[in-house]
Amino acid sequence: xxxxxxxxxxxxxxxxxxxxxxxxxxxxxxxxxxxxxxxxxxxxxxxxxxxxxxxxxxxxxxxxxxxxxxxxxxxxxxxxxxxxxxxxxxxxxxxxxxxxxxxxxxxxxxxxxxxxxxxxxxxxxxxxxxxxxxxxxxxxxxxxxxxxxxxxxxxxxxxxxxxxxxxxxxxxxxxxxxxxxxxxxxxxxxxxxxxxxxxxxxxxxxxxxxxxxxxxxxxxxxxxxxxxxxxxxxxxxxxxxxxxxxxxxxxxxxxxxxxxxxxxxxxxxxxx
Amino acid sequence: xxxxxxxxxxxxxxxxxxxxxxxxxxxxxxxxxxxxxxxxxxxxxxxxxxxxxxxxxxxxxxxxxxxxxxxxxxxxxxxxxxxxxxxxxxxxxxxxxxxxxxxxxxxxxxxxxxxxxxxxxxxxxxxxxxxxxxxxxxxxxxxxxxxxxxxxxxxxxxxxxxxxxxxxxxxxxxxxxxxxxxxxxxxxxxxxxxxxxxxxxxxxxxxxxxxxxxxxxxxxxxxxxxxxxxxxxxxxxxxxxxxxxxxxxxxxxxxxxxxxxxxxxxxxxxxxxxxxxxxxxxx
Numbered sequence: 001x002x003x004x005x006x007x008x009x010x011x012x013x014x015x016x017x018x019x020x021x022x023x024x025x026x027x028x029x030x031x032x033x034x035x036x037x038x039x040x041x042x043x044x045x046x047x048x049x050x051x052x053x054x055x056x057x058x059x060x061x062x063x064x065x066x067x068x069x070x071x072x073x074x075x076x077x078x079x080x081x082x083x084x085x086x087x088x089x090x091x092x093x094x095x096x097x098x099x100x101x102x103x104x105x106x107x108x109x110x111x112x113x114x115x116x117x118x119x120x121x122x123x124x125x126x127x128x129x130x131x132x133x134x135x136x137x138x139x140x141x142x143x144x145x146x147x148x149x150x151x152x153x154x155x156x157x158x159x160x161x162x163x164x165x166x167x168x169x170x171x172x173x174x175x176x177x178x179x180x181x182x183x184x185x186x187x188x189x190x191x192x193x194x195x196x197x198x199x200x201x202x203x204x205x206x207x208x209x210x211x212x213x214x215x216x217x218x219x220x221x222x223x224x225x226x227x228x229x230x231x232x233x234x235x236x237x238x239x240x241x242x243x244x245x246x247x248x249x250x251x252x253x254x255x256x257x258x259x260x261x262x263x264x265x266x267x268x269x270x271x272x
Numbered sequence: 273x274x275x276x277x278x279x280x281x282x283x284x285x286x287x288x289x290x291x292x293x294x295x296x297x298x299x300x301x302x303x304x305x306x307x308x309x310x311x312x313x314x315x316x317x318x319x320x321x322x323x324x325x326x327x328x329x330x331x332x333x334x335x336x337x338x339x340x341x342x343x344x345x346x347x348x349x350x351x352x353x354x355x356x357x358x359x360x361x362x363x364x365x366x367x368x369x370x371x372x373x374x375x376x377x378x379x380x381x382x383x384x385x386x387x388x389x390x391x392x393x394x395x396x397x398x399x400x401x402x403x404x405x406x407x408x409x410x411x412x413x414x415x416x417x418x419x420x421x422x423x424x425x426x427x428x429x430x431x432x433x434x435x436x437x438x439x440x441x442x443x444x445x446x447x448x449x450x451x452x453x454x455x456x457x458x459x460x461x462x463x464x465x466x467x468x469x470x471x472x473x474x475x476x477x478x479x480x481x482x483x484x485x486x487x488x489x490x491x492x493x494x495x496x497x498x499x500x501x502x503x504x505x506x507x508x509x510x511x512x513x514x515x516x517x518x519x520x521x522x523x524x525x526x527x528x529x530x531x532x533x534x535x536x537x538x539x540x541x542x543x544x545x546x547x548x549x550x551x552x553x554x555x
Contacts, residue, residue, distance in 0.1 A: 023375070024375060024376055139394065139395060142394060142395075143389075143394070145386065146386060146389065148376055149376060149378070149383070149386065150367065152336075152341055152365075152367050153386065155341055156339050156340065156360055156363060156365045156390075157360060157386070157389050158361055158390045159389075159394075199377075200375055200377060203377040204377050204379055204422040205377055205378065205379060205382065206377060206378070208377070209377045
């Protein structure tokens, strides 16, 4: 149980950093696609008796490569390209899993994760990956901030917009890959979006947005595990459900406060 | 307490003595498809160039080429004596639209601080000079009191002032602005014009795309664009009713005898009709 909580907190921290960029740069769809793109990779790896993470990495690489190829070669907008690959990869994943004798069990495990079954070595890998993601985000804080602000500004400021965009996608992919074990490929996306979205609602700086997201993500992991233990519900899904509910609760509070501010009842941080 | 004093000057242009912009038979456009061809111009340091034309006339395309976002389709283009893009550190560029929108959690001062990123690179620490320039830029544009306010809580005009403060804090040798006065109120415009005059005085060159013909007349050179070069030269010579008619489609002279030389320009698609006094000095 403690191991599950540690895994949940690690996922929350990684997802808070990366999710901030996903929310601010409108990368939600490609983040989602990555999360699903790893499915056939993981399924294939399991079928071949290889580590799932290896398969996930291959799946993510194919996804990113495929999206940029289709966007460059056809005049399709990137969301159509992403959508096509995403559905294709998902279908391929299900086809591969259907060859396995324990079809539904495997599929559910990949899609929704197995946070209660996280091994110590998984934790170490996750901690290492989270540290790496955090370090890259810290070093590249300036170009990443410029990219969120305006990609053209980044380019004119002498930071290659394409290179740092690719690096950002790599961080998203890394986070998705190491998190799928705990919350699954379907639900990691929820951890990527919900806490970061809460951060966007509350924070006035990028750093505080990430910190807010990490706190809300960790709280979701803790509450989710507690609830799932007591109510005997699926752990990963309960965590993501709590995170999503927290988002709507915060959204409601922020809107009520804004409405009250308009009537002059409370002041928001806006007026200086 | 720091005063809004101008901090010490920075290093000179990339290639000393080179004109800020030199274009020879330049064609600019997207994906090898030219939008405007045959542009020949020289912009020297301490001088200004205004680009005037309708939406889609090629103003923004030319600006993007100058700052290195678009490769020239044909011809030669030198910026500060180098190929466009190579001089990034010495250019301040304010684009027309900001992707920032309202979701980005940033304070006004964080936006202005970005101006110093090209100089300090990926991880270089901010110096006293950087902090002074940020404060000076924000004081000049009258937004220092809003420094710690979230960007999204500011009005459109205040945000535009913050963006212009960023341009000033860059201490650029070449300033490239795409319709910078949109959203500015009268007070903001006045501050903006004074600040740009000071930047020219300091030694920077200025290129501005504008819909404001009254402003363009005051520039050293005006380039009139309509998916081709209609005219290039001194404002009062270029911005004639005939040429504006050619560029914008509709020009109405004000028939009132006291308003001789005043005319109204209306765009085919976007923009407000404008009253222009192109011959204020002459008639």
